[in-house]
Amino acid sequence: MLERLKIILSPSEDLIQKELKHPISKQTIELAFYLPLVDEAKVHQFVTVPFSKNEYPISSLFQSNSNFYIVEDPASWVDLILRGQALIEHQNVIYAFDAMHYKYNDAPVTQVESTIRGPQHSISEDPIIALNLIRNAYMSPELTIDQRQVGTISQTSLYILYDQRKSNQDTLKLVMNKIEAIHLDLINSTGELERLLSSKKYQLFPTLLMTERVDRISRALSLGKIVLVLKGSQYALILPVTFFDFIHAVEDHYESFWMTRLLIVFRYIALFITVSLPGLYIAVLSYNPEIFRLQLAFSLVASRSVVPYPSFIEVFIMLIMIEMLLESSIRIPRFIGPASTTVGGLILGSAIQQAGLVSSVMIIVTSLMAISNFVLPVYSMTLAVRFLKYPIIFIAIFFGLSGVCVGLYFYIVYLCNMRSFGEYYFRIRGKFTPQEGDIGQAGAR
Amino acid sequence: MRKKLLLSTIFLNIICVLLLSGCGFKDIDKRYFVVGTGIDYSGDEEKPFRITIKLAVPSVSIDPGSSKTQIESINSATIAEGVRMLKAQVDKEIDFGHCNVFLIGEEMANRNIQDVVYWMSRRRDIQNIAALGVGTPSAEDVISKQPTVERVPGYSLNLFFSNDATESSFTYVELLTDLFRRVNEKGLDPILPVVEIQNDTSYVVNRIALLNKEKIILILTPEETQLFNQISGHLGVTNVYGSFPSPPYVIALNSVKTKYSITNEDQPTVNMKIKQTVTFEEEPVNERSEEQHKVLLDLQQAYSEKSQQLLVKIQEAGVDPIGFGLRYRADYDLADFDENWPDIYKRIKFEINTKMSTRGSGLLR
């Protein structure tokens, strides 16, 4: 049976295949099960221990216990073993033992990526629970799990998951080489791993996706991507990714079609607003106030007339305050939390405008920019985009509206030039017929 | 090492580029927006241009009547020089970017408008969609008036000329591109609306002035202006194209479509077909609805006659604002337009055919 199983199932670290030989009675059984999916104690209690004790003949044990049943059809082995059954062969009869253990109760609740009506559990810091959840979500025999150790002192186990048939061999080789090349002492979190695996240190956009959701992981596996699960960290890494994966939330597959498409459009609008709005404010106010209508220009003048210094200083003051507010709300102790809302809302909002330090339009611009920053569903992209507006502000101060356009064009050039493990990062997917082939030498997706 | 060199070169380049620029940075509250300009004839031969600008003073409240403006005037030999000198009279930078209304004084329009039009087209910050007009008795009087109920400075004159506020059939909106085109075109003559003041605080725009390429030749009365607007097809997106009083009836025109063609015989003729849908606005009290058909025929006849009188009047003044010359050029290739066209224009006969179809008579029978 074991040779047959080796052919059908892809080689995986968590597939336990044992051949037990009893030295006295000279009986052998072959045992095969997926370690994360079964309750190992149960298997020990019902199979391994009675076999080694050898008080009763093992076949009578199998025939008397209703948990064991005979499997006639070899075609159903894959299904059974993926559903957490342990397959036991004894004297050319295959038995299946139900040892399935769903670990949904042990799965923690999602903290960063929540949905309204989707699954609420995330993978856990215990890799066995994580692999249990993933295997339950992606029941395919092609799912391969490899294991490596990273970090010379911490020796953290890293599990590499991929679908053997769908994933790209070149990417896989690239990832393995990169993992071998890690020479740090301690690897404690997925963020460190992400930094080490990205090809360039100073890049602006993330090329790996960190996620805690099981449904995103299973969808990524079905698309042929590679997932890395680190022991001790609640987040998994998905690679290779494109820019559009960061704009897409998991809810887009659960909710109604039209509204989700509209929300994707809003996310792009929010991305544009958060990157360019402060720069546009400076450019329009100080270089080209004739763009807008007469009434708007006058209300801008009226609100700016109380402020004593030029517009970009105003922008910098408000941006620094917003960044400090956002950073401090991560670290504020729970009991002082409400105070920070008061500080942010009242003081930064109304009082600073009434004192004449900042104009009222600037408050609107800043809050719009801060809110649209968090419309993006993935946190690493939110963080990356938060940085992008500062160069645009610089270039708007010196060059005005044309500078903003040129800066945005530079970002598009930079994005199109990025590759994420060989995959094109920012490419609009068009009609692709396999017999024609794709452009360039890499990237067959 | 090489990377450090590359990075430092790029960094130095960026610093150099940034240090050299930033010249155009001027905050919005250091600019004065001009919301109306008037160019008059000052009566002085050496300094013929009198330039008046209306600057908007920003204020925080937007209650009606709280808008404040500042008027500055100057006499100068050329317009560009005058604007330069005006800059010395105010404390902030003058910005023409929002100036949507330019008025030419009547006396200046009776002399020559070409200098003014060329200056406005050449300047890069004056919008091509700015509206122009003739101010009577002088542009300075019209521009200097401050209407009592105005929220945003300079806005009420602006609103006369923008199509989303008033849509009167007496007002003709002339944009700078159109005027510049008409000043130069062969076969199309300029038109300008006439703006005057009423009751010392509000504006009336209900007449148009017809010009040849340099000065005013003819000013039409309000009724003629309305008729002109209707037959020349210049009313854009209004719903009611004005009314046509022909006692004892008054009809409101809901849609007007004009088409004309010019024949090229010895006696060139303009055949104009006007198609209208009308609604009765005023009728005699005891009216029979069966006679509506006959009433319409009478009205059509009256309308055609009135239009013909207007067109003949314009023809005798020697100007061609509707564009018959251009149409003649398009249909029949006319060599040496400037010499041959005035003769042909004098000889043209107008034949107008009006067709009215009624949409009803309001809410009453």
Added chain:
Amino acid sequence: MNRYFFYNYFIVCFTNLMLLIPYFLTADRYGGAVMSIVLSPIFGYIFLYMFTSSLSKFPGKALPEIFSLFYPKWIVNIVMVYKAVLIGIAGALVISTYAVIITSFLNPNANQYVMLMLLLIVCAYAATRSTVSIAFILEISLLLSLPVIAFVMYKTINNPLMNWDAIHVIANHVDHMPTLLSFACASFVFTGYLNMGLFNRILPPNFKFKYIWSYPIIAFIVLVITFFVPIGIHGTETVSQYIFLWSATADSTRMMYGFIERMLFVFLIVLINISLTFTMVGWHMVIEYIRTIIPNNVVNPDEKKAPLRSYIIAGCIIIITFVTMLKVTDDLMLKFTAYFLIFRLFSETLTTTWIFILSRKKVRKYEKEAAS
């Protein structure tokens, strides 16, 4: 994959505004301009078919590789330098025209040379990217710009100021013989296929050019709109008085219910997009052609890191463009553009015919040498 050819064709088609082509055509409007406009699609069709059929015989090979199959290295080097200079001049003209437009409308108090330097640096950086990246940037730029261009054209055609009589007057002049300059200008719009001389590298092996019968039709419509719409709005006489003709035309439309009232700013923003993209594509071709001269050149359409020689060539282009713009005055630039367009007409005709003849040859003399 046909869409990459589409984008290359149309970026050249839309950039005709920036190379002063409307200026030259409207200067000749009472002469042979209309006849050149009518004749140019025929010319465009013939050469489009010639070029694409010859390129389909050399799958995956760009012009340097094709030439090196038939001729020894020194001939290939000379031809490549010559083509690079031609394309580089077009890109430099476009980008400096746009710098002048920025200092006229958007930023009147800025130093023209600093603006030019900013645009040059961004274009040169973008041009050093790999060919595949440039194809993607081209796609995204055009997809972002095309709806806005369509909107501007629609609004301008439906402007109540549009005078069809004036168009009729000019169209009556179709019976005049075309002059060389107006024919060169009109046919420039149809020469976008020359970019495939480089982008053939990224096309997949069994690629077939499909639907190319529709490209000259669309380009012809664009050319007609570019020529006739300013005449309709500005009349037959004032069109020759504006320097930046289409900017004045775009400014003549009032968007009453729009967020921005003057259409000029929308038009300028989309024009900056198109100018930067055209220059980027052109200079990328220059860099790639000149790289074939330098020994030890590795051809990789999807390279990860741009080699140092790309940066050096880009730096040289920046310096040459900048120094030229410092010295050249406006009317010298006009004359130079006119000569350049005529020269380009002849040069491209020659190149297309030459490649067509090469593709028909049976014997590829230097193929073994080239493959090594």
